[in-house]
Amino acid sequence: xxxVTQTPRHLVMGMTNKKSLKCEQHLGHNAMYWYKQSAKxxxxxxxxxxxxxxxxxxxxxxxxxxxxxxxxxLFLHLHTLQPEDSALYLxxxxxxxxxxxxxxxFGSGTQLSVL
Amino acid sequence: QKEVEQxxxxxxxxxxxxxxxxxTYSDRGSQSFFWYRQYSGKSPELIMFIYSNGDKxxxxxxxxxxxxxxxxxxxxxxxxxxxxxxxxxxxxGxxxxxxFGSGTQLTVLP
Numbered sequence: 001x002x003x004v005t006q007t008p009r010h011l012v013m014g015m016t017n018k019k020s021l022k023c024e025q026h027l028g029h030n031a032m033y034w035y036k037q038s039a040k041x042x043x044x045x046x047x048x049x050x051x052x053x054x055x056x057x058x059x060x061x062x063x064x065x066x067x068x069x070x071x072x073x074l075f076l077h078l079h080t081l082q083p084e085d086s087a088l089y090l091x092x093x094x095x096x097x098x099x100x101x102x103x104x105x106f107g108s109g110t111q112l113s114v115l
Numbered sequence: 116q117k118e119v120e121q122x123x124x125x126x127x128x129x130x131x132x133x134x135x136x137x138x139t140y141s142d143r144g145s146q147s148f149f150w151y152r153q154y155s156g157k158s159p160e161l162i163m164f165i166y167s168n169g170d171k172x173x174x175x176x177x178x179x180x181x182x183x184x185x186x187x188x189x190x191x192x193x194x195x196x197x198x199x200x201x202x203x204x205x206x207x208g209x210x211x212x213x214x215f216g217s218g219t220q221l222t223v224l225p
Contacts, residue, residue, distance in 0.1 A: 108157070
């Protein structure tokens with residue numbers, strides 16, 4: 001266990017559904033991340049929450065909406081997804097120092113399938 | 116040009132051999148370099164990090180960094196079948212964001 005817990009592990013949803021992914025970190029870190037991993041592609045950073053500041057990848061569609069109520073919890077709200085959004089969604093946390101990313105600890109991921 | 120480039124493989128080595136995994140990066144201002152291991156169906160796990168030019172050893176793993184050539188490598192000595200995984204290179208660039216390569220799939224043959 002890495003100290004980062006993600007639920008659910010698997011999710012199948014239709015294009016009209018609304019669902020949320022949940023992440024919790026028990027490491028005392030001050031930054032949390034959502035990454036998307038598609039087959040044969042690099043890990044793609046979607047969102048970062050650091051010291052209550054949110055940084056987002058401008059290429060992420062608005063059908064993905066993050067929420068970070070505190071430094072230990074992170075959500076990714078999903079609505080009206082497309083089949084091409086099917087991928088492994090990974091949550092990670094780190095202890096950021098002076099704005100630089102340091103070592104990431106990943107959760108087990110949510111394998112999402114959009115039908 | 117990809118920001119962080121890795122040979123996708125698959126790379127196959129016999130058990131007991133040295134596996135050499137390579138990574139190049141485009142941002143000359145990059146400061147921090149990481150290697151993650153990802154088993155099939157699992158999430159990435161940090162195994163090595165290096166900040167300065169030269170070699171850094173940890174057990175059977177050695178990370179090598181050459182900033183002039185914008186090159187970082189991971190050597191695995193005495194490779195074991197349990198080392199079979201995808202290895203992801205990640206680099207913190209001058210914008211202080213972490214960028215991952217696509218990964219190299221390594222298979223260690225018994």
